Amino acid sequence: MRLSDPVTKIKNVGAARARMLQNMGIFTVEDILEFFPRRYEDRSEVKTIDELEENAENTFKAVIAKTPENVHVRKMVITRAELADETGHIMAVWYNQGYLKNALKMGEKYIFTGTVSRKYSRIEITSPEFEKLDSEILGAGRIVPVYALTKGMSQKVLRGMIKSTIENISEQLPEFLPKKIRMEYKLCDRNFAIMNIHFPESDDKFFIARHRLVFEELFLLQTALFKFKQNYNKPDVGLVFKKINNIIPVCEKALGFSFTTAQKKVISDIEKDVCCGNTMNRLVQGDVGSGKTAVAMAAALLAINSGYQAVIMAPTEVLASQHYESFKQFFDCFNIEVCLLSGSLKKKEKDLAIEKIASGQAKMIIGTHALIQKNVEFFNLGLVITDEQHRFGVRQRTLLSEKGNNPHIMVMTATPIPRTLAIILYGDLDISIIDELPPGRQKIDTRAVNSTYNHRIYTFIRKHLDAGHQAYIVCPIIEESDSIDAKAVMTLVDEIAGTEFRDYSVGILHGKMKNDEKNKVMTEFAEGKIQVLVSTTVIEVGINVPNATIMLIENAERFGLSQLHQLRGRVGRGKDASYCILVTDSKGKVTRERMKIMQKTNDGFEIAETDLKLRGPGEFFGTMQHGLPQLKIANLYKDAQTLKESQSAARKLLKEDRELKKDENALLAERIVKMFSSVEKIGI
Numbered sequence: 184m185r186l187s188d189p190v191t192k193i194k195n196v197g198a199a200r201a202r203m204l205q206n207m208g209i210f211t212v213e214d215i216l217e218f219f220p221r222r223y224e225d226r227s228e229v230k231t232i233d234e235l236e237e238n239a240e241n242t243f244k245a246v247i248a249k250t251p252e253n254v255h256v257r258k259m260v261i262t263r264a265e266l267a268d269e270t271g272h273i274m275a276v277w278y279n280q281g282y283l284k285n286a287l288k289m290g291e292k293y294i295f296t297g298t299v300s301r302k303y304s305r306i307e308i309t310s311p312e313f314e315k316l317d318s319e320i321l322g323a324g325r326i327v328p329v330y331a332l333t334k335g336m337s338q339k340v341l342r343g344m345i346k347s348t349i350e351n352i353s354e355q356l357p358e359f360l361p362k363k364i365r366m367e368y369k370l371c372d373r374n375f376a377i378m379n380i381h382f383p384e385s386d387d388k389f390f391i392a393r394h395r396l397v398f399e400e401l402f403l404l405q406t407a408l409f410k411f412k413q414n415y416n417k418p419d420v421g422l423v424f425k426k427i428n429n430i431i432p433v434c435e436k437a438l439g440f441s442f443t444t445a446q447k448k449v450i451s452d453i454e455k456d457v458c459c460g461n462t463m464n465r466l467v468q469g470d471v472g473s474g475k476t477a478v479a480m481a482a483a484l485l486a487i488n489s490g491y492q493a494v495i496m497a498p499t500e501v502l503a504s505q506h507y508e509s510f511k512q513f514f515d516c517f518n519i520e521v522c523l524l525s526g527s528l529k530k531k532e533k534d535l536a537i538e539k540i541a542s543g544q545a546k547m548i549i550g551t552h553a554l555i556q557k558n559v560e561f562f563n564l565g566l567v568i569t570d571e572q573h574r575f576g577v578r579q580r581t582l583l584s585e586k587g588n589n590p591h592i593m594v595m596t597a598t599p600i601p602r603t604l605a606i607i608l609y610g611d612l613d614i615s616i617i618d619e620l621p622p623g624r625q626k627i628d629t630r631a632v633n634s635t636y637n638h639r640i641y642t643f644i645r646k647h648l649d650a651g652h653q654a655y656i657v658c659p660i661i662e663e664s665d666s667i668d669a670k671a672v673m674t675l676v677d678e679i680a681g682t683e684f685r686d687y688s689v690g691i692l693h694g695k696m697k698n699d700e701k702n703k704v705m706t707e708f709a710e711g712k713i714q715v716l717v718s719t720t721v722i723e724v725g726i727n728v729p730n731a732t733i734m735l736i737e738n739a740e741r742f743g744l745s746q747l748h749q750l751r752g753r754v755g756r757g758k759d760a761s762y763c764i765l766v767t768d769s770k771g772k773v774t775r776e777r778m779k780i781m782q783k784t785n786d787g788f789e790i791a792e793t794d795l796k797l798r799g800p801g802e803f804f805g806t807m808q809h810g811l812p813q814l815k816i817a818n819l820y821k822d823a824q825t826l827k828e829s830q831s832a833a834r835k836l837l838k839e840d841r842e843l844k845k846d847e848n849a850l851l852a853e854r855i856v857k858m859f860s861s862v863e864k865i866g867i
Contacts, residue, residue: 184349186213194347200340206333215348216356216377219396219816220328223383226296229324233270235299235306237345242296242323244268244316251284266295266308273299274307295325312339321346326383340462345381359850360399364832370395380816392859397817401829404814407855409833411844421462422565422591424489426454430805434481437516443620446474452615456591457485457566463591468788469617475595476506478617479568480513482593487519487546491590492563494548496555496583498571500525500698501705505727507549514547524550524559530751563587563787569594597752598745598791605822618788625755626785631739631765631778638717640764641683644733648687648714652759654733656717657750659741670737676717684715692718720746722753729757734802740774744794747777748787 188206189211190196209215214796226242235241243267254261260281266273275295277283287293297311312322321327321342330341356373364370375388376395383389427433433448435441442450449467456463462659469475483493495510497503507523514521522545524536533553539545543562548554569580584590595611632640644654656679658670672693680689690713692704701721707713707730716731720742734754739747747765755761763776780793819826836848843852 184212184214184348186211186352186355188212190215193595194345194351195340195342200336200344203333203336207331207336212348212352214346216352216510217815218330218345219380221331222329223389224327224329226323226327227325228293231270232266232268232273235273237299237301237306239299240296241299241308242294244292244294245273246292247287247289248272250289251287253281253284267448274305275309275311276307277310280310282556287313294320296323296327296810306448314339314520319346320801321382326386326389328381332527342381349378349381357850359598359854360402361836361847361851363847364402368398368828368832373399397822397825398829400814400817401822401826403833403851403855403858404849405830406836406843409837409842421460421589422489422491424457424565424591425487425489426458427485427488427824430454430485431479433485434477437513438477438480440621442477443474443617443619443621445469445617447691449478449615449617452613453482453593454485455615457482462481462589463593464612465593466612466614467593467595467617468614469597470620471593471597471749472756473597473617473620475570475597475617476509479570479593479595480510481508482568482591483516483547483566484514485518486566486591487514489565491563492540492543492546492548492561492587493566493568494554494561494564494583494586495552495568495570496550496552496579498551499721500551500702502525502570503549503551504702504858510547510549519546520544521547521549524548524553526551526553527702552579555579555586559586564590566591566593571596571598597787598749615787625757625759625761627734627751627755627761627763629751629765629782629785631767631782633768634766636766640735640766641679643762643764644735645684645687647733648684651707651730652732653711653713653728653730654715654735655731655750655753656715656735656737657721658717658719658737661695661719669741672717672719675737679715679717687714688712689715689717692716692721694719694721708766720750722750727756728753732757732759732761734761734763735766737766738762739778740767740769741772744777744780744790746789747781748786748790751781751785 184192189201190209191198191201192212193215196204202273204210204215207218209218225242226240228242230241230243232243232245235243245268247264248267249265251262251264254263257427260279262277262280262283264275264283264287266275275297278377293313293315295308295311297308299306299308314322315321322339326833328342328345329338332338332341354374356377358365358373360370360373365372371391376392376399379388379392380396382548384390431442431447453463453465456465466523467475467478469478479495482641486493495506497506503523503525504516507521511521517602520539522536522539524533524540528536536545537559540548541560541562548561553559567580567584567587569583580592580594584592592612598860646655654792656675658672658675660671662673663671672691676689676691690704690708692701692708696704704713704716708716708731731754734751736742736747742750752833754763765781767778777793780790784790817825837843840848843849843855
């Protein structure tokens with residue numbers, strides 16, 4: 184058996200099980216070895232029946248004392264088996280697993296694990312896991328791995344597959360970490376790590392194994408990103424922009440307002456980058472409404488004043504149009520032509536825009552993905568800005584930058600990202616943070632309630648509509664689904680348009696609509712023709728309607744904290760008091776914690792830290808659009824120290840072998856390429 188073999192080469196894996204494994208993202212032998220447990224249970228303490236604790240999970244050995252029986256109740260099959268040891272008896276019960284009647288043999292000895300409860304004056308164990316005592320025990324009497332499963336797959340079967348694979352691959356796992364790094368950071372070898380992450384022989388061996396695998400994962404990622412940055416940001420090849428004397432007052436005069444201290448600091452960072460001869464590669468992070476766009480205007484003015492073109496790419500037509508209006512107003516003060524290029528333009532308009540970009544007549548260009556099409560050529564591109572960076576992959580950013588001769592790069596995001604996660608996601612960028620809101624920005628009053636408050640909520644919204652304001656209502660799904668218990672946009676519009684809001688104009692917006700339809704709805708909402716907009720999260724980015732004062736979010740438990748914060752940022756943009764109402768009927772502990780932090784603070788970075796802590800980095804964005812492989816084992820919140828160590832090791836290694844050409848680094852280079860093979864290439 185080889186690591187690259189399909190899963191069908193694994194013992195007891197036929198076509199049906201292979202399909203289940205593929206649903207879990209497992210296609211090869213190597214994939215199953217790297218499908219790490221999501222948690223562990225300590226089942227090392229084996230009790231006797233008279234020692235079992237009620238309302239707790241217990242592990243014990245017992246024989247089948249009576250022939251198991253199936254009882255049919257309505258459409259349900261209940262399997263019962265009496266278990267016994269030298270200290271007593273207990274009844275085991277399973278639901279809709281009728282095959283167990285023949286699988287459990289009377290007189291045979293098994294080891295069971297499950298929750299014990301008291302029913303009708305006797306103790307009972309419900310749906311316990313079990314294994315026969317004459318086989319190797321993987322699910323009891325030890326520290327037991329618990330995996331995330333797909334429908335039809337059981338923990339017992341998956342553990343067996345993984346154990347069988349480890350035994351067949353024994354000592355074959357290639358060691359791609361250089362020996363020097365393993366020695367310096369006291370890392371065990373890879374074979375030991377894989378064995379003890381799945382079936383730890385002790386707590387100590389588990390921690391040793393996990394440390395190795397976490398370090399390895401973060402080290403590979405950091406090495407790849409640092410290498411990409413080195414390749415991109417080669418010294419002494421950057422365009423040199425001319426400084427503008429008093430750039431801050433010059434921009435403030437054109438904008439009609441003063442920069443915050445945080446904005447001034449970021450503009451200073453940018454000026455140092457672009458005027459020094461190295462290529463700028465900078466991420467500008469700022470909460471909703473912190474003034475990133477104004478900073479982008481200052482950067483673009485530096486480029487254009489030096490004889491270059493500047494471009495900003497936005498993820499949606501709506502945001503691109505808004506940028507066009509605001510950039511045009513700013514650059515009209517300097518008699519600089521601004522041009523818009525997006526997919527929805529008519530052919531004649533598009534051709535004219537492309538012509539102006541190619542001739543250099545257009546100095547400031549705003550657009551969507553249309554900018555990276557092959558027929559778009561720039562006259563002298565010096566600055567590339569991408570807005571809402573997590574909506575673009577690294578490859579898209581690179582394609583746009585390749586339209587110029589090594590232009591400066593600036594990427595912006597309003598999604599607050601904890602610094603540790605930002606380092607991982609954007610390890611190829613320098614990071615600037617605008618951590619201050621302009622004076623007068625409204626604090627949004629946020630309340631979390633359950634659906635019994637709906638009538639009161641609608642009354643509250645109508646009161647604000649009557650005062651001339653507008654409202655958003657956000658639902659997690661477009662249409663009703665049997666598998667998802669959540670409010671749907673289409674259903675809710677039908678419900679409220681003829682009842683609660685029959686006297687008002689109600690609009691609908693979702694991702695399946697055509698671009699021109701979406702733009703029409705947003706224009707009508709911005710103009711006040713639509714008073715209530717029922718939408719999916721398509722409004723999360725780039726909608727600026729200062730007259731909207733209420734954001735109602737249905738099934739708030741279905742959104743990440745940072746996403747809730749982004750949605751909330753669509754209101755509070757004018758001078759009037761604004762409100763965010765989160766509706767959830769979930770009583771889970773995590774949901775309660777998340778709603779509590781949303782009500783407590785409007786600070787996006789504090790919210791992002793909480794999101795990372797509660798949900799972990801794997802779910803932080805909910806998409807792979809940032810072009811990076813998923814972390815399989817590292818937890819950036821818990822493993823911050825290992826992250827620092829891995830970064831230090833990566834920098835040191837690349838300083839000694841920038842191209843990873845040395846023999847001892849050959850396997851490492853191969854592994855990095857492989858790690859990124861399922862996502863966008865980043866130029867390794």
